[in-house]
Amino acid sequence: MVTATALEERLLELAGAVPDxxxxxxxxxxxxxxxxxxxxxxxxxxxxxxxTYTGCPAIEAMSLDIERVLRAHGMREVTVRTVLSPAWSTDDITSEGREKLREFGIAPPRVRHGDGPVPLTLGPTRTQAPQAPHATPAAPDLHVTDTATEPVRCPHCGSADTELLSRFSSTACKALRRCLACREPFDHFKEL
Structure with a gap:
């Protein structure tokens, strides 16, 4: 493994400070x-x-922003390569980044436990929980269920009682959810 030079470390810091x-x-x-x-x-x-995923439309904007920042710091020639392997996963988001997402009102992706592919279960956007004893076919007890073992917590109040409204939100990597405790909608950065 090659050790980075002081200049490379500084340029990595500058490029790393570029906002998404x-x-x-x-x-x-x-x-x-x-x-x-x-x-x-x-x-x-x-x-x-x-x-974050193959075909991400933001990669071009990221590349241009990195080029601009590094040229402003004396680099005459800047080449930004798109590298697909190893693939990015939500495990790559730093703990500081996860906290910033939460503070911004976006539920961060759940931390995966273990290696390997992320299981994906496709199904309807809204599903029914098992029938509650008081529910009837005419008035079912509707509740969204997730296949993940850990609940998606509301970034506003912390409640685990949330429902999926749409598998896609403002970007393809986020889902739209609503908290059933505080009733606020929020984005959830999906696990990849």
Whole structure:
């Protein structure tokens, strides 16, 4: 493994401070998409950037912002490479980034326990919980259920009693949910 130079560390810090274009509350470092910075000559640098998912429309804006910042700090030639392997996952979001998402009103992705692929279960947007004893077919006890073992907690009040409204929200990587305790809607950054 090659050790980064002081200049590479500084450029990594500068590029990492660039805000995400879709979630400006997070930096690229906090989001975990910035992989490496390598200086090839005194003023030519190559940056490795991994999108949150293949085809992410924000990758172009991220690349341009990184180029602008590094050129402003003396780099004549900046090349931003899109690197797909290893793939980005929500596990790459830093703990600081997760806290910023929560403070911003977005439920952060749940932390996965273990390696391997993320299980994905497709189903209807709204599902019924098992019938409560007082429910009848004419008046069912409707409640959204998730297949994940950990609940998605409301970033406003912390309640685990939330429901899925839509699998997609303002971006493809977020779902729209509502808290049944405080009744506030919120985005949930989906686990990938």
């Amino acid at each position: 274009p879709e979630l400006p509350v997070l930096t690229l470092r906090e989001l975990g998409v910035l992989r490496a910075v390598r200086v090839h000559t005194g003023d030519a640098v190559e940056v490795d950037l991994t999108p």
